[in-house]
Amino acid sequence: MEKLTTSEQLNSFIDSHDTFLFDCDGVLWEGSNVFPNVREAMQLLRSKGKKIFFVTNNSTKSRAAYLEKFKKVDIEANLEEVFSSANATAAYLKYVVKFPADKKVYVVGMAGITQELEAEGIRCFGGLDDAGAHDVDEIPDDPEVGAVVVGLDIHINYYKYCKAFTYLHNDPKRLFLLTNADSTFPTHGTIFPGAGSIATPLMTALERQPDAILGKPRLNMLESILAEHHLDPKKTCMIGDRLDTDIDFGNRGGLTTLCVLTGVTKENKLKSEDNTIKPTYYVDSFGDFASLSN
Amino acid sequence: MEKLTTSEQLNSFIDSHDTFLFDCDGVLWEGSNVFPNVREAMQLLRSKGKKIFFVTNNSTKSRAAYLEKFKKVDIEANLEEVFSSANATAAYLKYVVKFPADKKVYVVGMAGITQELEAEGIRCFGGLDDAGAHDVDEIPDDPEVGAVVVGLDIHINYYKYCKAFTYLHNDPKRLFLLTNADSTFPTHGTIFPGAGSIATPLMTALERQPDAILGKPRLNMLESILAEHHLDPKKTCMIGDRLDTDIDFGNRGGLTTLCVLTGVTKENKLKSEDNTIKPTYYVDSFGDFASLSN
Numbered sequence: 001m002e003k004l005t006t007s008e009q010l011n012s013f014i015d016s017h018d019t020f021l022f023d024c025d026g027v028l029w030e031g032s033n034v035f036p037n038v039r040e041a042m043q044l045l046r047s048k049g050k051k052i053f054f055v056t057n058n059s060t061k062s063r064a065a066y067l068e069k070f071k072k073v074d075i076e077a078n079l080e081e082v083f084s085s086a087n088a089t090a091a092y093l094k095y096v097v098k099f100p101a102d103k104k105v106y107v108v109g110m111a112g113i114t115q116e117l118e119a120e121g122i123r124c125f126g127g128l129d130d131a132g133a134h135d136v137d138e139i140p141d142d143p144e145v146g147a148v149v150v151g152l153d154i155h156i157n158y159y160k161y162c163k164a165f166t167y168l169h170n171d172p173k174r175l176f177l178l179t180n181a182d183s184t185f186p187t188h189g190t191i192f193p194g195a196g197s198i199a200t201p202l203m204t205a206l207e208r209q210p211d212a213i214l215g216k217p218r219l220n221m222l223e224s225i226l227a228e229h230h231l232d233p234k235k236t237c238m239i240g241d242r243l244d245t246d247i248d249f250g251n252r253g254g255l256t257t258l259c260v261l262t263g264v265t266k267e268n269k270l271k272s273e274d275n276t277i278k279p280t281y282y283v284d285s286f287g288d289f290a291s292l293s294n
Numbered sequence: 295m296e297k298l299t300t301s302e303q304l305n306s307f308i309d310s311h312d313t314f315l316f317d318c319d320g321v322l323w324e325g326s327n328v329f330p331n332v333r334e335a336m337q338l339l340r341s342k343g344k345k346i347f348f349v350t351n352n353s354t355k356s357r358a359a360y361l362e363k364f365k366k367v368d369i370e371a372n373l374e375e376v377f378s379s380a381n382a383t384a385a386y387l388k389y390v391v392k393f394p395a396d397k398k399v400y401v402v403g404m405a406g407i408t409q410e411l412e413a414e415g416i417r418c419f420g421g422l423d424d425a426g427a428h429d430v431d432e433i434p435d436d437p438e439v440g441a442v443v444v445g446l447d448i449h450i451n452y453y454k455y456c457k458a459f460t461y462l463h464n465d466p467k468r469l470f471l472l473t474n475a476d477s478t479f480p481t482h483g484t485i486f487p488g489a490g491s492i493a494t495p496l497m498t499a500l501e502r503q504p505d506a507i508l509g510k511p512r513l514n515m516l517e518s519i520l521a522e523h524h525l526d527p528k529k530t531c532m533i534g535d536r537l538d539t540d541i542d543f544g545n546r547g548g549l550t551t552l553c554v555l556t557g558v559t560k561e562n563k564l565k566s567e568d569n570t571i572k573p574t575y576y577v578d579s580f581g582d583f584a585s586l587s588n
Binding site for chain 1: 426427430431432433447448449450451452455456459460463477478482483484485486487488490491492494495496497498499501
């Protein structure tokens with residue numbers, strides 16, 4: 001675990017990789033605030049002809065909506081460069097599960113999940129439609145429900161918990177999928193509970209773990225990227241702020257890894273004896289690379 | 295573990311006890327439906343001069359409001375017979391913690407908690423005031439917060455999770471109390487997620503367990519009842535529907551225990567090899583005792 005500080009170290013790191021996979025929240029930005037020098041550092045990589053992918057556990061936006069965010073904050077990105085846990089969930093249901101056309105998915109989560117499911121031709125309901133106040137009365141079963149997908153949901157309510165619980169309790173053969181297991185995510189200069197926390201009432205009440213978790217550190221998204229773009233893992237680096245998702249993902253996938261300290265992970269946690277997940281390198285912020293363009 | 299079915303068994307059970315502690319949801323009623331013959335069975339115990347207490351993990355109503363419910367469903371009860379996890383939480387803060395007068399409690403839960411806290415002179419906020427839609431923007435810290443209390447909350451939302459998380463994350467010395475840890479509770483002929491499930495996002499995001507859980511199977515309420523009413527534990531029986539709260543509570547408190555099958559626990563679970571919490575007796579329903587009054 002080497003901290004990159006000098007121009008020599010930063011340059012040598014860039015030169016030894018062809019491809020960079022980026023986590024977004026906590027690395028490029030936090031909410032709508034882009035971290036200092038991120039645009040310049042990203043431009044440097046583009047100017048050197050590096051391949052760039054964005055690999056986010058954020059399931060709240062579809063990839064198309066995520067691309068709008070890149071435009072809004074003025075960072076270059078193309079649709080085929082964006083991989084999200086919501087899209088990974090939809091792809092998993094379509095290609096791995098081969099989810100039947102006569103079944104539908106109940107979604108506890110935001111528009112990113114329902115839009116990605118619909119884009120893959122998978123019927124779904126819930127999501128934003130179940131936001132707001134609802135009487136928690138008797139919840140009828142729906143025999144068409146074949147799966148429940150849970151992701152970060154800032155409109156979570158008791159009705160959604162009861163509905164998801166009822167479907168999975170009534171028929172344990174129904175699939176229970178979690179877009180990602182991040183316990184927190186960085187926002188407003190602090191952290192808030194993430195998808196992995198929001199889903200725990202269901203695990204506790206059902207006495208059941210999800211059948212699959214699609215986001216980092218699970219390797220689904222990496223496998224898709226490597227297969228589609230024929231990359232050499234040894235010349236690919238995962239850049240992220242979370243040890244138990246981003247860095248674990250890169251390490252387990254055989255990539256080099258770079259941890260930035262602008263998000264969830266602080267230097268004392270990174271260096272603590274309790275920490276078993278070590279990146280290959282770490283750096284104060286991704287913007288540090290911008291110094292090389294001077 | 296003996297199943298009581300004959301009049302002889304039922305009679306002998308009653309005669310060998312002076313005092314009966316009752317769980318309510320799943321034993322006497324489910325929602326607003328009183329189970330068959332419960333009124334008659336309760337009247338039989340009263341006519342035999344038995345002492346009766348209601349020991350509920352339900353924190354949604356204050357004891358005064360709970361008494362209204364008894365009146366509404368026409369089951370005799372007095373205020374001093376009712377013990378709830380909300381009241382136990384307020385008593386714990388007042389007498390055990392000696393919660394400072396210049397501090398206040400943030401409540402994730404229903405009116406039962408805020409009303410019981412206020413009845414003990416403990417300042418609190420949140421509760422029903424934080425129901426409904428709220429922007430989850432930056433959450434300012436409040437130095438007056440000394441504790442966060444979480445109970446079942448059918449108005450749970452992301453704002454409350456973020457607020458509770460923020461207070462406990464900002465200052466780990468703040469107390470984190472859970473009224474009760476029931477993962478589910480019986481309602482509408484099925485079960486829904488309980489307080490112990492609703493609280494788990496905080497435990498997961500904070501990587502922290504509550505400092506205290508006040509409801510059954512913790513013995514706080516039993517200690518209060520035994521001390522106030524000078525009861526003989528050997529002649530006292532706990533009647534409940536949940537193994538990991540009611541029956542564990544009675545067993546650990548040195549009482550005899552009776553499990554009813556009208557609530558969360560089904561006979562196959564009770565008898566399964568995995569079940570380590572065995573009641574002294576069990577019966578299909580508490581209403582079965584009404585047959586003795588014929």
